[in-house]
Amino acid sequence: MKWKFDSQHILKSKITWAVVAELLILLVCLIIRPEFFEISYQESTGMLYGSIIDILNRSSEITIIALGMTLVIALAGTDLSVGAVVALSGAIGLKLMRWDMSEYPTAGNYSVTPLIWVFLVALGICFLFGCFNGLMVSRFGLQPIIATLVLMVAGRGVAQIITNGRQMTTNFAPFKFISQGSVLFLPMPIIITAVIFILMVLLTRKTSFGMFVEAVGINPRASRVSGLRSSLIIFSAYAITGLLAGISGLIYASRIGQNDSNNAGINYEMDAILAVVIGGTSMSGGKFSLAGTVMGSIIIRTIITFVYYFGVAAEAIMAFKALIVLVVIVLQAEPVREFISKRRKARKTAIRGELHG
Amino acid sequence: MPDKRILEMKGIEIQFPGVKALDKVDFDLIAGEVHALLGENGAGKSTLIKCLTGVHHMDAGKIIYDGKEITPTSPQAAINMGISTVFQEINLCQNLTVAENIFVGRLPMKRRHRIDWKGINNRASELLKRFNIHIDVTRPLDYFSTGIQQMVSIARAVDIKAKILILDEPTSSLDENEVERLFDVVRELKKSGMGIIFITHFLDQAFVISDRLTVLRNGRLVGDFYARNISKIELVRQMIGKDMEQIFALKRPTVAADATNMLDVESLGIASKVADVSFTLKTGELIGFAGLLGSGRTETAEMIFGVTRAEHGTIKIHDREVRIHSPLDAINQQMAFCPEDRKRDGIIGDLSVRENISLVVQSRRGIFNPMSIKEQAELADQYIQLLGIATPDAEKKVGELSGGNQQKVILARWMATQPDLLILDEPTRGIDVGAKAEIQRLMLKMCAEGVSVIFISSELDEILRCANRVIVMRDRCKAGELPGESSRQEDILHVIAEGTATGEEA
Numbered sequence: 001m002k003w004k005f006d007s008q009h010i011l012k013s014k015i016t017w018a019v020v021a022e023l024l025i026l027l028v029c030l031i032i033r034p035e036f037f038e039i040s041y042q043e044s045t046g047m048l049y050g051s052i053i054d055i056l057n058r059s060s061e062i063t064i065i066a067l068g069m070t071l072v073i074a075l076a077g078t079d080l081s082v083g084a085v086v087a088l089s090g091a092i093g094l095k096l097m098r099w100d101m102s103e104y105p106t107a108g109n110y111s112v113t114p115l116i117w118v119f120l121v122a123l124g125i126c127f128l129f130g131c132f133n134g135l136m137v138s139r140f141g142l143q144p145i146i147a148t149l150v151l152m153v154a155g156r157g158v159a160q161i162i163t164n165g166r167q168m169t170t171n172f173a174p175f176k177f178i179s180q181g182s183v184l185f186l187p188m189p190i191i192i193t194a195v196i197f198i199l200m201v202l203l204t205r206k207t208s209f210g211m212f213v214e215a216v217g218i219n220p221r222a223s224r225v226s227g228l229r230s231s232l233i234i235f236s237a238y239a240i241t242g243l244l245a246g247i248s249g250l251i252y253a254s255r256i257g258q259n260d261s262n263n264a265g266i267n268y269e270m271d272a273i274l275a276v277v278i279g280g281t282s283m284s285g286g287k288f289s290l291a292g293t294v295m296g297s298i299i300i301r302t303i304i305t306f307v308y309y310f311g312v313a314a315e316a317i318m319a320f321k322a323l324i325v326l327v328v329i330v331l332q333a334e335p336v337r338e339f340i341s342k343r344r345k346a347r348k349t350a351i352r353g354e355l356h357g
Numbered sequence: 358m359p360d361k362r363i364l365e366m367k368g369i370e371i372q373f374p375g376v377k378a379l380d381k382v383d384f385d386l387i388a389g390e391v392h393a394l395l396g397e398n399g400a401g402k403s404t405l406i407k408c409l410t411g412v413h414h415m416d417a418g419k420i421i422y423d424g425k426e427i428t429p430t431s432p433q434a435a436i437n438m439g440i441s442t443v444f445q446e447i448n449l450c451q452n453l454t455v456a457e458n459i460f461v462g463r464l465p466m467k468r469r470h471r472i473d474w475k476g477i478n479n480r481a482s483e484l485l486k487r488f489n490i491h492i493d494v495t496r497p498l499d500y501f502s503t504g505i506q507q508m509v510s511i512a513r514a515v516d517i518k519a520k521i522l523i524l525d526e527p528t529s530s531l532d533e534n535e536v537e538r539l540f541d542v543v544r545e546l547k548k549s550g551m552g553i554i555f556i557t558h559f560l561d562q563a564f565v566i567s568d569r570l571t572v573l574r575n576g577r578l579v580g581d582f583y584a585r586n587i588s589k590i591e592l593v594r595q596m597i598g599k600d601m602e603q604i605f606a607l608k609r610p611t612v613a614a615d616a617t618n619m620l621d622v623e624s625l626g627i628a629s630k631v632a633d634v635s636f637t638l639k640t641g642e643l644i645g646f647a648g649l650l651g652s653g654r655t656e657t658a659e660m661i662f663g664v665t666r667a668e669h670g671t672i673k674i675h676d677r678e679v680r681i682h683s684p685l686d687a688i689n690q691q692m693a694f695c696p697e698d699r700k701r702d703g704i705i706g707d708l709s710v711r712e713n714i715s716l717v718v719q720s721r722r723g724i725f726n727p728m729s730i731k732e733q734a735e736l737a738d739q740y741i742q743l744l745g746i747a748t749p750d751a752e753k754k755v756g757e758l759s760g761g762n763q764q765k766v767i768l769a770r771w772m773a774t775q776p777d778l779l780i781l782d783e784p785t786r787g788i789d790v791g792a793k794a795e796i797q798r799l800m801l802k803m804c805a806e807g808v809s810v811i812f813i814s815s816e817l818d819e820i821l822r823c824a825n826r827v828i829v830m831r832d833r834c835k836a837g838e839l840p841g842e843s844s845r846q847e848d849i850l851h852v853i854a855e856g857t858a859t860g861e862e863a
Binding site for chain 1: 660664683684685687688694696701702703704705706707708712716717719720721722723724725726727728770
């Protein structure tokens with residue numbers, strides 16, 4: 001592919017606007033309080049600290065889910081069950097680590113089941129949940145919202161059953177490591193997210209999976225005539241999303257050191273969808289951008305961090321978040337982008353006209 | 358008042374981007390007559406109707422309705438003036454009752470804020486009784502057959518005190534009995550002095566019910582005829598016309614005497630769509646499929662390619678029986694298929710030319726054996742050159758190209774798979790003459806290289822110029838098979854119109 005610098009193209013691209021929005025928010029932070037950008041190194045933990053690092057760190061759970069959601073949305077679908085799967089994943093993980101509560105009544109630095117099995121079983125079941133969604137949509141032709149609504153409701157129920165409705169806590173160091181530990185001075189969640197991002201990019205751009213997803217998302221009929229196995233592709237997208245929601249759930253459980261079937265992953269589906277949309281992937285399917293999704297998720301987290309950092313009144317937080325999201329999304333709306341790029345063009349030609357005239 | 362013109366449309370012109378959809382078309386309607394509007398797809402029938410009902414705005418011409426010049430601005434405005442339309446797809450709400458459907462949007466009120474349900478139901482069932490339909494109007498619409506539903510939509514249209522009723526392909530989803538019933542209603546309405554415009558693809562029906570027939574072709578008026586003065590053959594000829602503007606030195610493929618059977622189709626069919634179709638196709642042979650729209654040509658092609666699954670019959674390729682349950686199966690058997698509806702089944706508009714051209718090759722290679730972008734670009738560039746696709750570069754979105762170039766991209770997509778069998782469904786429809794000629798040339802070139810081709814087209818001269826044999830479809834089954842070289846258009850028209858062929862095996 002030839003990369004040409006084309007200002008019209010860049011102005012029209014949605015990801016450009018996501019980056020611009022992020023930079024604007026950061027600029028406001030910079031003006032109000034420059035120390036927002038301070039990054040310090042703590043020798044005791046071997047990790048970098050600072051608001052920027054924090055944004056990246058805390059956005060991980062949503063970013064990981066949103067990467068899967070990007071494929072689902074590119075296929076003109078949506079997955080509402082991811083939040084419930086996050087809760088489920090944590091519940092399974094904690095249950096396995098503290099299998100017999102009576103024998104180990106206190107939360108301590110131990111796990112009954114080897115950690116590898118904790119991960120495999122929790123993620124395996126989440127993957128199966130994703131497969132179930134995929135089957136409902138691709139084979140039974142249910143509308144994605146309805147199909148995934150089933151597990152959205154059922155997922156937390158299953159989590160409650162598994163844990164007998166109890167919250168269990170853990171201080172098992174290896175498990176805590178996936179949220180508190182660090183590699184290369186960076187918190188683990190950032191590392192995990194980066195690895196998943198790279199794997200997803202490889203999956204979609206180094207195989208033809210990405211092109212197939214886009215083709216099926218744009219024109220399912222034509223894709224079928226062209227020999228694409230669209231149901232397999234749709235199925236895979238949901239299965240992958242289930243798996244990623246499971247990973248996200250384990251990170252979250254590790255972060256808070258317990259399972260919480262009622263509150264873990266609440267509204268994650270909405271934030272993930274929002275991240276994808278801010279990242280420039282259309283809800284009607286088609287072309288998608290994983291980098292855009294990461295950007296979208298970071299924007300969402302930046303807003304939240306901003307709100308806390310600058311002490312916006314607690315009751316105003318949701319409204320404030322909504323306001324900024326609204327601005328970002330309106331900036332990206334087709335008519336607005338058209339308008340801006342047209343005005344630019346008009347101004348350019350006007351200037352040229354003057355020069356020639 | 359005999360011969361009272363209630364509608365006159367004069368010199369109607371409509372310009373769409375890049376094409377003149379209607380070019381100085383005249384049309385008139387007399388009170389108490391059924392006037393059929395005929396023509397192949399893209400001839401401008403719907404455009405003319407949409408102009409009358411205010412969906413499109415004309416660029417020139419005038420409409421005189423009931424003695425006054427009018428300019429309908431919206432379908433609602435047209436309805437208010439007394440011009441009602443019943444569309445092909447039933448435009449009603451399946452979950453409302455029959456009575457509600459008839460009165461929705463204009464529910465009669467009892468006193469101020471209460472709906473007069475009793476009145477509605479009574480009036481609805483009386484209205485339907487006029488059409489000889491005795492049903493429980495309080496049942497939801499989807500309880501009834503398509504025929505009844507169609508009748509309900511007509512009842513709704515008529516009850517709006519219409520002077521003109523437009524029936525746009527009302528019979529395409531009806532069976533024979535239902536059509537008969539519909540026609541009774543139409544005759545009834547005609548007697549009451551309503552002018553009826555009837556658009557259809559079914560010639561037999563047009564002849565049965567119409568007093569006059571107006572034929573359009575490529576946005577131009579061919580003429581209007583009294584049904585009693587014109588034969589079916591003459592009418593079909595008028596509809597299809599002769600595209601003689603440019604004659605190309607195209608040579609029919611020569612099939613080697615020892616050519617083997619490439620494709621062997623035996624009594625392939627789907628109960629409701631196509632009756633048993635059988636034919637053989639030799640290596641390097643070009644077979645043409647003629648017939649009017651809806652005659653089963655496309656359905657046959659889609660069965661062979663696995664787009665729809667045949668209910669019975671067998672397909673043999675190189676004398677070996679194969680199972681084709683999906684397009685992928687067909688692709689793996691070295692088949693290729695350019696579908697009729699380019700937008701719906703062909704192009705992936707938001708993907709680039711490069712991606713569109715490599716799509717099928719890639720789908721055959723599978724997900725984990727991807728072509729590099731460089732390979733894709735090479736493939737695309739090769740075909741852009743070979744087919745003369747007019748695009749600034751391979752990264753242009755296909756959706757932004759012209760129709761002819763989109764068609765070439767689809768052709769390229771399939772040529773890139775180097776197929777043994779190429780099925781082309783109306784590859785030349787709606788594209789300009791130059792692109793048309795080029796696509797025919799390519800098709801024949803592929804035949805010369807040993808590819809077998811099934812060529813479906815509504816343009817008979819095109820088929821006769823290229824095909825070794827012509828299969829004529831009529832009313833969802835194979836009506837005849839003619840040799841390509843020695844047949845004349847009249848022979849094909851005869852089979853299309855009458856269902857029997859002169860001078861060939863039955």
